[in-house]
Amino acid sequence: xxxxxxxxxxxxxxxxxxxxxxxxxxxxxxxxxxxxxxxxxxxxxxxxxxxxxxxxxxxxxxxx
Numbered sequence: 001x002x003x004x005x006x007x008x009x010x011x012x013x014x015x016x017x018x019x020x021x022x023x024x025x026x027x028x029x030x031x032x033x034x035x036x037x038x039x040x041x042x043x044x045x046x047x048x049x050x051x052x053x054x055x056x057x058x059x060x061x062x063x064x
Contacts, residue, residue, distance in 0.1 A: 001037060003030060 006012035006024055013030040015023045018041070023033055042048075 001034060003034060 001018060002016045004014055006014050008024075011026065012024050013027055015025075015030045015033055015037075017023070017037055023030065025033065
């Protein structure tokens with residue numbers, strides 16, 4: 001999954017799911033969506049691999 005600040009509107013974020021679906025919403029909406037998808041993937045046997053570039057958006061930095 002990838003999360004980035006939307007280029008369209010300053011206070012929105014975008015989330016790309018595995019498989020390509022893209023969602024836009026507020027920081028809280030995207031954080032909730034991310035958490036939901038993450039739980040689903042973990043239940044399916046996936047493990048965390050975090051690729052953190054600059055830490056520019058620390059709300060989405062994961063540990064685990």
